[in-house]
Every structure is written in C-alpha cells, then in structure tokens.
Amino acid sequence: MVALDALRGIAVGGIALMNVYIFALPPAAYFNPAVAGSDGPLDWMVWAVSFVFVEDKFRSLFAMLFGAGVAILMERARASGAAHPVREHVARMVVLFAIGAAHAILLANNDVLRLYAMAGLVLPVFLALNGRWLFIAGAMLMAMHAVGGSLLAFLWLTAEPGSTLALLPAQTFGADPLALDYARVIGTEDFGARVVRRTMGFFAALQTQVPGIPSTLAMMLAGAGLWRAGLLRGVWERSRCFALAGRMALVALPPLAAMMVLDVQAGFAGAMVGPVALFWSLPFDLLLAVGYAALVMGLFAARDGALRRRLAAAGRLSLTNYLLTSLTFALIFYGWGLGWFGMLTRWQAFAVALVPITLMLIWSPLWLARFRQGPFEWLWRSVARGRLGPILR
Template identity: 50%
Template sequence: MTPPTPTPRILALDALRGLAVIGIVGMNVHAFALPGPAYYNPLSYGATSPLDYWVWLGSFVFIEDKFRTLFAMLFGAGCLILIERSGAAPWRAHYARTAVLLAIGLAHATLLASNDVLRAYALAGMALPLLAGLSARALINVALGLLLVHVALGLVALGAPLVAYHVGQGGHDALLWAERQFGRDAPTIAMLLEQGREGLAERIARRSLGIPAQLKAVAASLPLNLSAIALGMGLWRGGMLKGEWRTFRLQRIAGLSALVALPGLLLLAVWLVRTGFPAPLVGPVALVLSAPFDMALALSYAALAMAFLNKDSGLTRRLAMVGRLSLTNYLMTSVILSAIFASWGLGLFGEVTRWQSLALGLVPVAAMLAWSPWWVARIGQGPFERLWRAGAGALS
C-alpha cells in the first residue's frame, strides 16, 4: 500500500506555536526565580523598585495565562490534526500519545518545573473522544461552557477568603490560607525560599512523594484547560488555524477580542493596585476572574499571528522552527532556567528582583531562536518529539 502523502505544514501555525512557547517563558521564569506567591502578587517578594511593579502590570495584562491558553489551544488543534490523519483506530494512537505525554509531564514536574502544563493537557486529552466529532460552532460553544464552569467552580473554591475579607470578621482560617498562597506570610515565604534552594536529590524525593497532590491540583484546572483545547479544535475545524480565513476577518476577530480583553484586565489590575494586593483578592483575580479575558486575548494573538505570519519571511521561518520543536523547547527552557536559578546551577533563586528575573528569561528565548533552525535543518524532528512519537508508537 502506498503511504499517504504528508500534509504540507502551515507556516503561520508553526510560527504561532513558536510564539506560544516563547511567550510562556515570560511567566515561567518567575516560577523558577521567586517564591510561589510572588508569581501572582508583586508584594510577596522580589519587587524593590517601580520597574518591578510595571513588569507585574505588563505581565498580568499581556502575558500571564495568555500564552498558556494559546499553547493549550494549539495542543487541541494538534490533537485534532493527528486524529484526522490517523485513519483506522485513531483513539488507540491518541490515548497512547496522551499516556506518554503524561509520563513526560510528571518527570518534568518532578525534576524541574512544578508548574508543568503537560500533565493538564494529557489529562484533558482523555476527554477528546467526546469532542472530536463536533462541528466548529459546537466546539466553540463547549469552550465557552467549560470556561463558565471554571469561573463558577473557582469562585466557590476561593470564595471563603474573599467573603471573609469583605465582611471583615470571621473566616480566620480561610484568610490565613489565602495569605499563605497569594500573600506575604513571612513564615511561608521563608519556608519557600529554603525549599527553592534545596538540592536536586531532595527536590526529586519531595516532589515524587507529592505526585498525588500534584494530580489533584492539576485536576482542578481541567475545565479551564479543556476549554482552551476545545477552542483550539474549533478554530482548526472552522478554518482559522488552517490559514483559510482572509486577513480582514482575522484582523476583525483580533480587534474585537482585544477590545473585550484589555479593558477587563486593566480594570482588574487597577482593583488590585487600589486595594493593595490583598491575598484574598489576588487569588480569585489571577486564577478565576481574569480567565475569560485571558482567553479573549489569546484568541486575539492567534488571529494576529495567522494574519501577519503567513509570509515566508526570515522572522516567520525562525519562529516556525521554534514551533516545530515546541515540546523540546518547552522542556529545554526548564533545563536552562534550572541552570540559572536552582542550587545545582547558579543558585539565583530568591536572589533577583521581578524585572531581573524577566530579563534572565531572555536567555532561553535566545537559545530557542538560535538552535531551532539549526536543528530542524540538519536533524528534523526534535529529540523529545521523537521520544514522544516512539513511546506512543510502542504503546499503540
């Protein structure tokens, strides 16, 4: 039997994937450089100058969860592409891929990045049999419905400290929990600083024991991640991510989405600044209330990329090469950031300010842009893409 002719790659889609994996560095670097609460709250740690607060504002409005959402959208589109091309028994191959991805994500979270997203994508991918047969419109409606589920469940989960904060009495345990997660609780910050400076063997042991808790936390993010995945599937099936939409239509979608997203995000940022970043408010804003606006801005980024990265320019080709190695680049970013911040590297965890950590995030970005074209031209598929494919092939 003659093997099917490979489908030509879509340059703009590869470039968009490259933008997504580069953009994720803008927030991931803070997870490597600073104690956990500082990821969301600049007053927790690492803000010593006005520049640090401007960095927080720019990250909150333009980066935080936008590129993670975009990455999830592209994961959904990628899964649908593979399912459509798999022919007979597509679900066996799909579940083999998600199983291997989950294993890679667990290893990544244990060794390097506790905020790994691959685990969430793999678990959310288990639901794709329920979605893959839907039309583009139905997939987008599912995405919106799951987004509403995330907001509702998130407000229930984080509502107790928020109510206690506004009522001004009672709820001591809830307020203390919020302060430890999103605030400036000094013992918690000290504990996290010590934890962040532990050795590699200590980290592996601690995180290995915490895998059940990791998966529980990841499960809580499934409605949001599955929402983004469904949106990406809908945009592929509807033709946007295939490069079939006209530039004017893409520009209109980008503009409307940005008009929805940016005022909402700016208002939430002003709310946090005016109230002094209270921990009971930081959590709901960062994890729940901003989510619809994050998704809208991610959609705007996707539309802009498909509109303007469809020409075979040097920049587009370089971004496309980064995107073709997206899994490898995502994982190698963690290797580089660990080499900078972990105790077995330069040991800069907790030693830099917010703006300095963002600046150091340019190191893996430069590495991706430099090595990806060389690797693709000479070797082709990335090493972790090859591992993922080989592992899935062995299971299926």
Template identity: 50%
Template sequence: METFAQPKSQQRPPPNQRIIEFDALRGVAVIGVVWMSVYAFALPAQGYHNPSVWGPGLGEASRLDRIIWAVNFVFIEDKFRTLFAMLFGAGCLILLERDGERKKGHPVRAHYARMAVLFAIGAVHSILFASNDVLRVFALAGCALPLLTVLSARSLFAICVGFIAVHVGGGVVALGASVLDYYQGRPGSDASLLAERLFGSNPASVQYMLDQGREGWEERIARSLTGLRSQLSVIGSAIPINLAAMALGMGLWKSELLQGKWRLFLLQRCAAICALAAVPALLGLAWWVSDNGFPASIAGMVGLVLSAPFDTALGLAYAALAMAFFRKEGALRERLAAVGRLSLTNYLLTSVILAAIFASWGMGLFGEVSRAQGFAISFVPIAAMLIWSTLWARFAGQGPFERLWRSMTKLLS
C-alpha cells in the same frame, strides 16, 4: 465556512502539508510561556501572582516590579498558556483525523497512547525540574478530546464557554470566601489565612517556599515523589480551563482560522473585537488589585479565576493577529516556525536552562532576583530556542523529544 475563506486561487494546497503560520504561532506560544515560567523558577510561589510579596530588598517590590507585573498580567500571563493549549487541541484533532483517514490501527487508541507518553514525560519533567509543568494537565485533558471531534466549530466554541464557566464558578466557590472576609474586615478567618499562605506575604509560608526553592537535587526528587498525590488536586483544578482552550483550538481548526484560510480583514476584525473585550477588563482587574494594596485574597481571585475569560479572549486575539502577520514570508516567520516544530523539546529545554540558572545545583539565583531581573533572564532560553531550533530543524528535522514521543506512542499503540 466559505465566507471566511480566501479566494480559491489563494487557498493552500493539501492539508497533509505543514502550515507554516500554524508552526510559527506555536513558536510564539512556546516563547510566551517562558515569560511567566521564569517566575516559577525565580521567585517564591506567593510572588507569582502578587508582586508585593517579593522584590529587590527584604521582600519589597519596586515600582518597576509592579509595572512589569501589570504588563505581564494584562498581556502575557495565561494568554500564551491558553494559546499553547489551543494549538495542542488543534494538533490532536489533526492527528485524529489523519489517523482515521489512513485507517492504520485505531485512531483513538493511538491518541490515548500519545497522552500516556506525554503524561509520563510531564511527570519526569515535574519531578526533576518544573513544579508548574503543564504537560500532565494537557495529557489528562487531552483524554476527552476524541469525544469532541464530531462536534461542529460552533458547538466547540460553546463547549469552550461552558468549561470557562466551570473554571470561574469553581474558583469563586474555592476563593470567594476570602474576598468577602477581606471586605468585611475578618483577616483572621480560615479563608483569609489560607489566602495569605498561598498568595500573600505570610513570613512562615514565604520562608517555606524559599527553602523549597533552594533545596538540593536529591531533596527535590524525594519531595516531588512523596507529593505526587497532592499534585493531582492541583492538576485536576486546571483541567476545565485547559479543556476550554483545547476545544477553542479545535473549533478554530474546523472553522479554518488556524488553517490560514480566513481573509485578512476577518482575522484583523476578530483580533480587534477580542482585544477590545479583554484588555479593558484586564486593566480594570489589575487596577482593583493594585488600588487595594495587593491583598492576598484579591490577588489570588484575580490571578487564578476572574481573569480567565479575558485571558482566553486575548489568546484568541493573538492567534488571529499572528495568522494575519505570518502570511508574509520572512526570516522571523521561519525562525518561529522552527521553534514551533520543536515545541515539546523547546518547552523542556527551557526548564533545563532556567533550572541551571536558579536551582541550587546551578547558579543558585532562586530568591536572589527581582521580578524585573527575572523578566530579563527569560530572554536567555528564548534566544537559545531561536538559535538552535533553526539549525536542528534544518539538519535533523524532528526534535529529540518529539521523536521520543512518536516512537513510544508507536510502541504503545
């Protein structure tokens, strides 16, 4: 990839040194995830993809709520989860390559130990705080990554496209019937009723999720433990799209974009092309949902399935743009890099803070805020990350959960 690289005089020193742009990009990903995670903590589940389900009064969404939904849908939702998964894939590739070079133990065995520990951390996290935990999906999808390490960047990009196709195809099979029933005027069909329960304003379903969100600590733990089997299907359905992002991240590392070696104009061109491919399509999908009055069948199909290719493209645009922007030294880059170095700890800390705000054992604001208010509250954990990460990284280095992850991995491998 010499045509993509910077002049030799500007290239980085040895690969065993940290790349600050990579750390800062990971920090951006962790912060971006908060902007959508807040709705999983603040609103009934049906309101996550459908702004008409919940709002400031009797479930009615305000115009501001709908605008914020549109901005989130086009620019935030799943873009930063994609970015987070991309960097996870690249990080796994880096560790597999380094373990192989050091020839200490078996690199694949160490990798699977990392995934086992990460799954355990994610399981505890989901039981105590966050039903929308992504660590378990990352851990399971990560088990396939050693098989991809021998592939070229071009092959990894092809794998990414293939997994996106699997995700979209599976989603169309699962949810397509409800869209057809909507246009054929069959609101009472099984598919339509299921979509209404999952993504619509069905009173009984919304009330069930409100009761669940307001449950006490002991009730939550008991429900989470008894529902582990049902959660596996949800986790399994998320593996293809996350594997797509991880393969993309591995390809971007091998092509040296994430190593900070691409020339500035190539980064800008990549960001522009991806954004031009993604943003108009996402705006069109947002208009389709809104123009039809936010029907449950279309909201679910658009939010979970049809937006996926464009979410990935815009996530790539963000990665290229950030790698260009973070070349310049500055306080913002340093703070974001500190957030990125503590990404696991910050991800978990966000759930603790949001649970303390919305859970019944905390301030109990679940179901009491609008989408706009939830978005404003999301800046509380973001501010906490930006403040504490720099101090912790400066005086203690590795984050507490990063240290735990590393220590437990050593024990297992």
C-alpha cells in the same frame, strides 16, 4: 502549516516570560508582585504589562494549539483509515503525562503537560461536535470554571481572619511569612532533596491541577474550533484576521485592566489575588489569546521571511523547547545551578527569560536542518507507537 508552527513558537516563547518567576522568586510572587521582587517602579511596570498581556495568555494559546494539533492528528488518522485512532490518542496522552511527571519532579513545579494530558484524554469526545458547538462547549466549560471558582472566592473573602480557610489563600497567593520562609528553603535546596520532596508530594500537587481541567479543555476546544473555522489553517484573509484580533482586544483588555486595579485596591491580599488570577481573568486571557492567534496568522500566513522560519522551527520543537527552557532556568536559579534564586527583581528575572527564547530561535533551525523532529517529540511519538521512528532526515 508554517504559520501555525510559527504561532506555536511564539506560544512556547511567551510561556517562558512568566515561567521564569517560578524559578527566580517564591511561588506566590508569580501571581502577586507585592510578595517579592518588586523593588522599584520598573518592577511594577513589568508586573502590570505582564498581568494584562502575558500572564496565562500564552499558556492559553499553547493549550489552544494543543487542541488544534489533536484535531489535526485525528483528522489525518481517520483519512488514512487508521484502525484505532482514539486508542493511539490515549497512548500519546499517557506518554505525555509521564514526560510531564518527570518534568515536574526534576525541574518545574508548574508543569502543564500533566494537565494537558488529563484534559486531552476526553478531547476526542468533543471533537465529534461541529465547529460552532466546539465553541459553545468551550464557553460552557470556562463558565463552569469561573462560577465554581467564584464560589470558592466568596468563601476566601468572607473567611474569619486566622481560620484555616483564610490562611490558605494567604499562604498560596499572599505574603504569609511562614510560606515565604519555606519557599526560600526549597528555592536553594540541592538536586537530590528536590527529587525526594517532589516525588513524595507528587499526588498532592497533582490534585491541585484537577480543578484546572475544565478551563484547559475549554482552551483546547477553542483551538480545535479555530482550526475547523479555517483561521489556524491560514486560509482567512488578513483583514478578517486583524478584525478578529481587534475585537478580542476590545472585549478582553478593559476587564483585565479592571482586575489589575482590583488587586491594587485590595492591597494584593491573597484572597483577592488568587480568584483574580485563577478564576476571573482566565476567560479574558483566552479571548486575548484568540486575538493573538488571529494577529499572528494575519501577519505570517501568507508571508515568508527569516523571522517566520525561525519561529516555525521553534514551534516544531515546542515540547523540547518547553522542557529545555525549564532546564535553562533551573541551571540559572536553583541551588544545584548558579543559585540565583531570590537574587533578582521582577524586571531582571523577566529579562533573563530572553535567554532561553534566544537559544530556541538559534538552535531550532540548526537541529531541523539535520533531524526530522526534536528529541522529545521523537521520544513521545516513538514510545506512544511502541516502536522507534526515524529522527534523521
């Protein structure tokens, strides 16, 4: 389980490498380097590397580990003879959704906890399947996401210029001037204004996450399947882990590189950037995430070391570290912090992401030397159970 925790630590650190752009630059720049922050060759190199190796790979890995975690908890509950394991799971998802809602309103527009909670509600239904059918069900859900997204992409790409249908991807993923002006305004707003705006727009923002439930559930099923198959248990031989990592890289990397070229050839038009980021790259992001999982388990499953222990500590506090990463970025970039929003280029913002990663590697082992779990892990489990659990060792 130490290697699994280390993998979780890598996932939460990897998410920070992309989440920094949500805080540092206009939202569309997360997907589109032509929108803002790309002033020189190094910025474009960072975008290219991020697109192929980082963007949505660690989010996929985090979702996979979430699915594996639910499978582990359900197995333990049934083995211990728990009376209502599904009811307990639903309670955990409700509390997780509440934590995610607070996170979205106070700190991060792109919070994934709400999405994990919504997808996680139906996860126990699929856990009745055997390992092979978990993968098949996940593949079907991901295919449904890609096909449905392709239909929407067709409408965007063939929309009449100037129409509402053409403006939507331009404003969300492109360099629409009005959208960029609005992004600069909200990027420098004070804390009170942000809370009011995000509270008023909470349900509208939540609706944009609902289409992501099938693909997120597919990632979770992949993680549960890899747990059942033994990879995430750490029982595979190193050679088998590395072989799977290599196969996943060979399958995923060429299409991802091709889609990067597709964005470039389209001049980073929003109608192309959006489908590439949200629909077409996601199946390959998941495959590469599986490769990352196999690589890390091959490296760490049977080998102890200082790095593995630090990563494992960060992984055991993954929820707390995820939330504290957002707080760190908010204090650096938001108007109620240092106010660095829009002041850094892409590579500079990427470098800033190393700050919370370094902090989580330092503070996590120190915290766990005295406490059983992280503060937000303790809060999540205590509220879900309806009683305060122990936190001190």
